[in-house]
Amino acid sequence: MAAVGVFPLKCVVQHYAWGKIGSDSEVAKLISSDDSSVVIEQEKPYAELWMGAHPKGDAVICDNRISQKTLGQWIAEHPECLGSKVKDIFQGQLPFLFKVLSVNISLSIQAHPNKELAVQLHAQFPDRYPDKNHKPEMAIALTPFEGLCGFRPVEEIVGFLKNVREFHAVIGSEAAEMLENSTGDPGKVSDALKKCFTRMMNCEKKAFVDQLNKLVKRVLEEAAAGKDTAASNGELLLRLHSQFPGDVGCFVIYFLNQVKLQPGEAMFLGANEPHAYLNGDCIECMACSDNTVRAGLTPKLIDVHTLCEMLSYTPAPAGAKIFPSVRDPCDPCVSVYDPPVPDFSVIKIEVPSAVERYMVSSIDSASILLVIRGKATAKAAPSQINIHRGSVLFIAANERVDLCIDSTDGMLLFRACCVL
Numbered sequence: 001m002a003a004v005g006v007f008p009l010k011c012v013v014q015h016y017a018w019g020k021i022g023s024d025s026e027v028a029k030l031i032s033s034d035d036s037s038v039v040i041e042q043e044k045p046y047a048e049l050w051m052g053a054h055p056k057g058d059a060v061i062c063d064n065r066i067s068q069k070t071l072g073q074w075i076a077e078h079p080e081c082l083g084s085k086v087k088d089i090f091q092g093q094l095p096f097l098f099k100v101l102s103v104n105i106s107l108s109i110q111a112h113p114n115k116e117l118a119v120q121l122h123a124q125f126p127d128r129y130p131d132k133n134h135k136p137e138m139a140i141a142l143t144p145f146e147g148l149c150g151f152r153p154v155e156e157i158v159g160f161l162k163n164v165r166e167f168h169a170v171i172g173s174e175a176a177e178m179l180e181n182s183t184g185d186p187g188k189v190s191d192a193l194k195k196c197f198t199r200m201m202n203c204e205k206k207a208f209v210d211q212l213n214k215l216v217k218r219v220l221e222e223a224a225a226g227k228d229t230a231a232s233n234g235e236l237l238l239r240l241h242s243q244f245p246g247d248v249g250c251f252v253i254y255f256l257n258q259v260k261l262q263p264g265e266a267m268f269l270g271a272n273e274p275h276a277y278l279n280g281d282c283i284e285c286m287a288c289s290d291n292t293v294r295a296g297l298t299p300k301l302i303d304v305h306t307l308c309e310m311l312s313y314t315p316a317p318a319g320a321k322i323f324p325s326v327r328d329p330c331d332p333c334v335s336v337y338d339p340p341v342p343d344f345s346v347i348k349i350e351v352p353s354a355v356e357r358y359m360v361s362s363i364d365s366a367s368i369l370l371v372i373r374g375k376a377t378a379k380a381a382p383s384q385i386n387i388h389r390g391s392v393l394f395i396a397a398n399e400r401v402d403l404c405i406d407s408t409d410g411m412l413l414f415r416a417c418c419v420l
């Protein structure tokens with residue numbers, strides 16, 4: 001009998017407090033759709049679904065022919081399942097963690113170090129930076145999804161400095177003027193942005209809380225009087241302030257782009273890119289690491305010096321932060337989100353209605369497949385597995401999966417892998 005190379009996984013749910021509550025959460029909907037015995041607790045946050053072999057959330061294998069209990073254990077026994085190149089380059093580990101996120105309350109504003117900085121930080125502060133790896137991330141919206149990402153164009157930041165005097169007060173006139181006078185020369189722009197941002201992050205707590213309270217009071221009054229508060233980014237300011245009162249992150253919204261993704265649109269967060277997830281449901285894929293440097297909207301430690309030194313102070317418009325997927329010229333059902341890092345790619349497979357058979361192609365990488373919509377029998381000798389919304393399959397390298405589709409509205413699948 002052929003060895004089992006394709007099997008279903010039961011994945012780990014993380015109930016972080018920022019998650020969407022009960023049935024509002026896509027994570028909750030997916031797990032209850034996959035397993036009818038799951039009862040959603042309507043008071044409980046369902047923040048993340050971890051589809052991978054991370055030690056803090058190793059997926060359980062649902063195949064009684066396999067003696068290992070978890071995916072991590074199985075990969076350790078069968079490293080060849082990773083694919084020959086992946087196995088060698090990533091030392092026998094699955095290089096990515098695949099997730100679904102349901103965000104109700106903003107996550108902290110943060111950035112992740114590149115590999116070089118990660119090695120240095122881990123050596124200096126192993127408690128704060130637990131590993132030596134970089135942590136590039138990609139988010140693909142499942143529902144309308146909102147985040148902060150990268151520095152805004154200078155004109156926008158200068159506009160806020162003019163319109164929001166409390167923000168100007170936190171930055172100070174010297175740095176603000178430097179930014180106003182920097183346009184045109186990218187080197188000067190970066191220096192001026194860094195200076196402004198560093199001033200804000202180093203502003204004495206009482207001073208910025210005073211300014212923030214004044215700003216919130218003013219915007220509330222303007223809103224009550226029926227005035228448009230867009231010039232102060234009033235709606236987002238009030239929302240974040242209600243979640244994190246007195247937090248410096250409320251001013252960070254004047255520096256960073258507010259990016260809105262429609263379902264299927266993606267955002268790639270490379271090293272040193274400041275970002276925060278604000279609201280919505282998404283697929284996320286990342287390199288295996290826990291290295292995060294925080295910048296606000298958090299009760300956790302902010303390492304101001306590391307943060308201000310590491311960030312990429314490269315302004316760009318919000319539209320430039322949407323990461324394009326590329327249609328596979330050989331398969332009209334497939335679009336690939338292939339970020340400029342070796343650790344992971346995500347493939348979107350959208351099979352139209354009326355198609356009855358579809359072959360999930362073999363690749364020289366282990367992959368994890370999540371069903372968002374549709375129903376099928378998945379055949380990969382010697383296995384035959386019924387899959388439906390919420391199902392998660394592990395597919396070993398070079399295995400093909402033949403889908404006999406049993407739904408009238410087609411299928412939508414996301415597959416994380418490592419294309420080298």
Ligand SMILES: [Zn+2]
Nearest residue numbers: 110112137269
């Ligand atoms: Zn992040």
